[in-house]
Amino acid sequence: MMPSFRMTTIFVLLAGMILGGSKAQQLIPTFYGNTCPNLTTIVGGVLQQAVQSDIRIGAKLIRAHFHDCMVDGCDGPLLLDNDAANGIVSEKDATPNQMIDVDIVDDIKTALENACPGVVSCADILALGSQIGVSLAGGPTWQVPLGRRDSRTANQDGTSAIPSPFDDFSVLQRKFRDVGLDDSTDLVALSGAHTFGRARCQTFSRRIGTDPTLDPTISDVLVQICPQGGNGNALANLDSSTADDFDNNYYTNLQNNRGLLQTDQSLFSTTNAGTVAIVNRFAGGQRDFFDAFVQSMINMGNISPLTGSNGEIRTNCRRIN
Ligand code: HEM
Structure with a gap:
């Protein structure tokens, strides 16, 4: 009895070490606590x-x-x-x-x-x-x-x-699922990063005057920035109400057909999409948006990182060592 018990124990321990060793290490906020405290x-x-x-x-x-x-x-x-x-x-x-x-x-x-x-x-x-x-x-x-x-x-x-700004809603969802992100909450929460920053005319100008889900008042503003035959690299604010603030106005914009990219607006304007209720929830409460955004950023940051002894710590981010 004893030897077989001991053998089983050793086997279980070995299997645990092998499996544990091959598992990617967890990311942790205190990782550089000793090595780079500041x-x-x-x-x-x-x-x-x-x-x-x-x-x-x-x-x-x-x-x-x-x-x-x-x-x-x-x-x-x-x-x-x-x-x-x-x-x-x-x-x-x-x-x-x-x-x-x-x-x-x-x-x-x-x-x-x-x-x-x-x-x-x-x-x-x-x-x-x-x-x-x-x-x-x-x-x-x-x-x-x-x-x-x-x-x-x-x-x-x-x-x-x-994701491309010209992707259909279903392609957008698939690209999120493909990397292990949720195609509803993560998709809507992370798209909320379009509460700040800019986009070039070429990424949305085809919507101006043609897309019924683009509010005409915004269309009028955008056509000034992106006239037909104009500079495709000219920039517009992704969030037309509070351009440089990180807030939940991105979602109230969507409720008012004021999303800049077709993919932004599709989160709210796609018939029967599960994302509509989430847009409404985030538009209704900034706290809800922020909490979900943080969780989704952690989910995104966890996509297949290299850890342990894989990869390297580059000395110059532009070149491998
Ligand atoms: C959901 C699918 C997404 C699509 C289709 C998309 C597409 C785009 C496009 C087309 C632009 C403008 C780029 C240009 O003019 O060349 C842009 C800008 C931006 N995107 Fe996204 N994006 C998506 C998701 C995200 C996510 C998940 C984040 C971050 C968590 C993000 C953050 C930003 C920011 C901050 C800008 C402005 C950058 C700047 O001002 O330089 N986007 N995005």
């Missing part, structure tokens, strides 16, 4: 300074974090420049990333390398920078789970997983 203060300092001259800094960071996470998980390949010697074809050159501007990441990385060299990943800079950017614009503050590592490859073709 992390939040350092990132916050750089961003507070930067927002003085660029009100969109938070919008740029959170969008980059989203586009990073949608392509093979939150592991920072989006930040890599072209590098033929190492086989890197930059994701920055893909269509969905044309307006991505991540220069601020270099400033944050430099500040962090001075304080705690070789410790904080570029993927975590995007996650933490997004949170700080949101709260600097008046949005919620939350504890960001950390401990992501950086990829050593990029996947330009994989950027087709990023």
Whole structure:
């Protein structure tokens, strides 16, 4: 009896070690508690300074974090420049990333390398920078789970997983499901990031004067910014009521046919969609929106991170080590 009991115990322990060892490590807010204790203060300092001259800094960071996470998980390949010697074809050159501007990441990385060299990943800079950017614009503050590592490859073709402003509602939902996000609450809550930032005319101008779910008053304003044959790169506010504040007006806009992108408006205007009730709930209470947004940001930040000894901690976010 005893040997067999002992054998079983050893087997169970071994199996546990093997399974436990192969399981991705959990991200935790205190990951850099010992190795870079002033992390939040350092990132916050750089961003507070930067927002003085660029009100969109938070919008740029959170969008980059989203586009990073949608392509093979939150592991920072989006930040890599072209590098033929190492086989890197930059994701920055893909269509969905044309307006991505991540220069601020270099400033944050430099500040962090001075304080705690070789410790904080570029993927975590995007996650933490997004949170700080949101709260600097008046949005919620939350504890960001950390401990992501950086990829050593990029996947330009994989950027087709990023939602396009021309996607049908069902495609939008599928792209969220494909990465393990919920196609109702996560979709509606995360789209609320369009409460700040800008979009180029080419991403919405086809709606002007043609789309019955675009309010005519807004159409009149937009046609001034985006006249036919005009500059497709001219910018309009994603949130026409409080352009640079992180609040729930994005949802009241949708209730009034004032969503800028067709995909924004589809959350409210698609007949019988489960998202309509969620839009109404977030429009009715900012607290509800903020609580859901925080949870959905944590869900998004958890998409297939590299952890443990996978990947690396890049010294320069633009290049693999
Ligand atoms: C649901 C599907 C989504 C679609 C179709 C979409 C599409 C777009 C488009 C077309 C733009 C303008 C880009 C340009 O002009 O090139 C934009 C901007 C932006 N997006 Fe999204 N997006 C989506 C979800 C998200 C999510 C989940 C977040 C963050 C959590 C986000 C954050 C932003 C921000 C902050 C901007 C403004 C960036 C700036 O001012 O530079 N978007 N989005």
